Amino acid sequence: MFYLKSIWFFASFLIFISCSGKNQTTISPPNILWISTEDIDPAWGCYGDKYAHTPNIDQLAAEGFIFTNASANSPICAPARSTLITGMYATSLGTQHLRSEVPLPKDLKILPEILRDHGYYTSNNSKTDYNFSHEGRWDDSSNKAHWSNRAEGQPFFSVINFMITHEGPTNNTDPESLKKDFEFRHDPDKAPIPPYFPNTPKMREIMAHTYDLISIFDKGVGDIIQQLKEDGLFDNTIIFVFSDHGFGLPRHKRWLNNSGLQIPLVLHVPQKYKHLVSNLNSQKVEDLVGFVDFAPTVLELAGIGPSPYMEGKNFLGAKAIKNEYIFGFRSRADDCYDMSRSVFDGRFLYIRNYMPHLPYIQNAVIFNQAKQSMEELFLARENNTLPQTMEQYFHKKPITELYDLQNDPYELNNLAEKPEFQNRIENMQMELNNWMVKHRDSGMLNESEYMIRAKGSSVYECLRNNKSFDPEKTIQAMNQVGTNVDETLIKMLQDNDPNIRYWGLVALEASGLDAAAVTESLYLLLEDPSPINCIMSAKILILANKDPKAYQTLVKYLQNEDEVTVLHAAIALRLLEEKAQPLVPTVKADIFPKYSGNVWGRYKNWSYPMFIGMALDQARINCGEEIDIN
Structure with a gap:
C-alpha cells in the first residue's frame, strides 16, 4: 500500500509542477484542509460583527481572505453537502431532498476520490450526509480520521466537521450543559435581534447562546491551527473555514432567503502558494461563490484537471471564472415537501415559489418538536407580538419574491409586485429557466x-x-x-x-x-x-368532499412497498388536517409500525422511515391524538 501511495504521490507531484508555472517547479502540491461547521451565518468578527467573539478565525482572516458573497446553494445540510463534495448541483443528481438515498452514476467520482487517484491522502471526520453512500470514497471517513494517518510526505485533503453549532445544540433546553467547560459568555442584553424575530428576553438568550457556540467552534479552529503548526504543516496547507448554511433558527435554515443561503468563508493561503490565488487582490472578496464551485477549485489548487461531471467553476488563480449568478434551491426538508428556486446577482435575490400554497412553517413535527426558537415564535403569535414579516411565513408564500440586499439586508420588502422591477424579474426568471433546463433540475x-x-x-x-x-x-x-x-x-x-x-x-x-x-x-x-x-x-378530492374512493386510493399508497411513494402519501395525509380522521385507525394498526424504531424513540432510521413516521404522527395529532415525540 505504501508503495502504491508513493507512486501516486510522485505522479501528482509531476502534475502539480506541470500546472503551476515556470518558476514553481520545486514546490510540492499543497495540503488542503476544510474546517466546516453547522448552521451559522457570517457571525464572525472578521465580517464586522461586533457581538461575535472569534479571535482564531479573525486571525486567519487577517492573514487571508474573507468572501462576502459565498453561498451554500441550499439552506439545509444534506443537499448543501452533496453539492459541496461533488461539485454538482444536488438538483442535477436528485440529492436535493433531506434526507434520501439516491443512486449515482457508477463512473461518477466525488472530490476525495479524484484527489486520492492523484496521490492525495483523503480523510473526513466525520459527517457526510450526502444523500448517497460515502463508503469507499475516502481513505478514512470516521471519527478518528486525520491527516496524520497518511504516508510520510504525502499531501492530504482533510475535512473536519464541527457539530456544536447545529440547530439541535442551538435550540437545546439546557444550554449550559454544552458550555460548562467554556468560560466566555455573550451578554443576552446586547444580542443582535433581526427585525423578523420577537425582541424578547428569551429570544435574546437564544441568540446569545448561538454566539457562545460559535465561540466554542472558534476555539476548535484555533486548536486545529495549533496542531498544524506543531506538525510543521501550517505553511504547507491551504485552509477553508466555512459553515454549511445559515443559522439553525427560523427564517435561516430551510429558508431560501439570503439568511438561509449565505455562508461565512475564510481562506488561508500560505505564502508559497499565493501564486495559486493570483486573482485575489484584496482581503475582502466580493466574487459570487457557491458550494458547487468548491470541488473544481480544490482540483485546480492541486494541479488536477477538471472532472467532466462537475458543474461548478474554479474561483481561484489565473484560470478563475467569475460567476454572474448564484443559483439556490429548496426542496423537501424533513416531511415538508416544497419546490422553490433562486437567482442571486450580487445585489438582488429573486425567488420563484413553485408551490406557493404551501407555507414555509407548516403544521409539522419538525416545527412543533420542542425547539426553543419556534416555541418563542408560537408564544409571540399567541400574544399578537410576532413581527408581521415572520407571521407571513405561517401562510401561503408569494409566487415570486425579489429583494434588494444592498438596501434591504434583512429581506423585509418584497419588490416583486413593483412595476419598475418587472424587467429585472423577467430576466432573472429567464436565467432560472435556462439553468433548470441546462442542468436537468430533478425538482421538475x-x-x-x-x-x-x-x-x-x-x-x-x-x-x-x-x-x-x-x-x-x-x-x-x-x-x-x-x-x-x-x-x-x-x-x-x-x-x-x-x-x-x-x-x-x-x-x-x-x-x-x-x-x-x-x-x-x-x-x-x-x-x-x-x-x-x-x-x-386523492388529496384534492378528500379536501373537496371527503370522497370515499379517494380515501381508498390514499390507503393503497400508504401501504405501498416503495418508501418514497409512502412518504409522499404520508405527507398528503398530514396536509389533510382533521379530514385524515377516517384513516387514523389504519395508520395506527398497519402503517406506522412498519416505520417505528429507536430514532427519537419512535422511528426506524434517519432516512425515509423517519419522515414517514413524522408525517404520520402529525396526521394523528391533527386528528386529536396526543403523541409524545422526544
Whole structure:
C-alpha cells in the first residue's frame, strides 16, 4: 500500500509542477484542509460583527481572505453537502431532498476520490450526509480520521466537521450543559435581534447562546491551527473555514432567503502558494461563490484537471471564472415537501415559489418538536407580538419574491409586485429557466416519480437519457403555477405526459379553483400510472368532499412497498388536517409500525422511515391524538 501511495504521490507531484508555472517547479502540491461547521451565518468578527467573539478565525482572516458573497446553494445540510463534495448541483443528481438515498452514476467520482487517484491522502471526520453512500470514497471517513494517518510526505485533503453549532445544540433546553467547560459568555442584553424575530428576553438568550457556540467552534479552529503548526504543516496547507448554511433558527435554515443561503468563508493561503490565488487582490472578496464551485477549485489548487461531471467553476488563480449568478434551491426538508428556486446577482435575490400554497412553517413535527426558537415564535403569535414579516411565513408564500440586499439586508420588502422591477424579474426568471433546463433540475419531477424512473440506473442519467422527460415543456407547465390557469389547467390535467399532469395538479391546488370544475379529470387521475398523481388527486378530492374512493386510493399508497411513494402519501395525509380522521385507525394498526424504531424513540432510521413516521404522527395529532415525540 505504501508503495502504491508513493507512486501516486510522485505522479501528482509531476502534475502539480506541470500546472503551476515556470518558476514553481520545486514546490510540492499543497495540503488542503476544510474546517466546516453547522448552521451559522457570517457571525464572525472578521465580517464586522461586533457581538461575535472569534479571535482564531479573525486571525486567519487577517492573514487571508474573507468572501462576502459565498453561498451554500441550499439552506439545509444534506443537499448543501452533496453539492459541496461533488461539485454538482444536488438538483442535477436528485440529492436535493433531506434526507434520501439516491443512486449515482457508477463512473461518477466525488472530490476525495479524484484527489486520492492523484496521490492525495483523503480523510473526513466525520459527517457526510450526502444523500448517497460515502463508503469507499475516502481513505478514512470516521471519527478518528486525520491527516496524520497518511504516508510520510504525502499531501492530504482533510475535512473536519464541527457539530456544536447545529440547530439541535442551538435550540437545546439546557444550554449550559454544552458550555460548562467554556468560560466566555455573550451578554443576552446586547444580542443582535433581526427585525423578523420577537425582541424578547428569551429570544435574546437564544441568540446569545448561538454566539457562545460559535465561540466554542472558534476555539476548535484555533486548536486545529495549533496542531498544524506543531506538525510543521501550517505553511504547507491551504485552509477553508466555512459553515454549511445559515443559522439553525427560523427564517435561516430551510429558508431560501439570503439568511438561509449565505455562508461565512475564510481562506488561508500560505505564502508559497499565493501564486495559486493570483486573482485575489484584496482581503475582502466580493466574487459570487457557491458550494458547487468548491470541488473544481480544490482540483485546480492541486494541479488536477477538471472532472467532466462537475458543474461548478474554479474561483481561484489565473484560470478563475467569475460567476454572474448564484443559483439556490429548496426542496423537501424533513416531511415538508416544497419546490422553490433562486437567482442571486450580487445585489438582488429573486425567488420563484413553485408551490406557493404551501407555507414555509407548516403544521409539522419538525416545527412543533420542542425547539426553543419556534416555541418563542408560537408564544409571540399567541400574544399578537410576532413581527408581521415572520407571521407571513405561517401562510401561503408569494409566487415570486425579489429583494434588494444592498438596501434591504434583512429581506423585509418584497419588490416583486413593483412595476419598475418587472424587467429585472423577467430576466432573472429567464436565467432560472435556462439553468433548470441546462442542468436537468430533478425538482421538475416529483421526488417519488424520478426515483421510480431511475431504478436500475441513476437520477442523473435518467433525466438526460430518458426521452420521456421533456424539460422545456415541463418548465412551461411549472410557470403556469400561480397564474390564471382555468382553461390551461384542464389541458394540463389531461396531457399525455404524466409530469405535465403532475404540475396541473400543483397548479390546481395553488390556484384555489373549485375542484368540482375538474372532478372528472381528478377521478381519472386516481388510476394514473404515476403514483404521485394518484396521491395528489386523492388529496384534492378528500379536501373537496371527503370522497370515499379517494380515501381508498390514499390507503393503497400508504401501504405501498416503495418508501418514497409512502412518504409522499404520508405527507398528503398530514396536509389533510382533521379530514385524515377516517384513516387514523389504519395508520395506527398497519402503517406506522412498519416505520417505528429507536430514532427519537419512535422511528426506524434517519432516512425515509423517519419522515414517514413524522408525517404520520402529525396526521394523528391533527386528528386529536396526543403523541409524545422526544
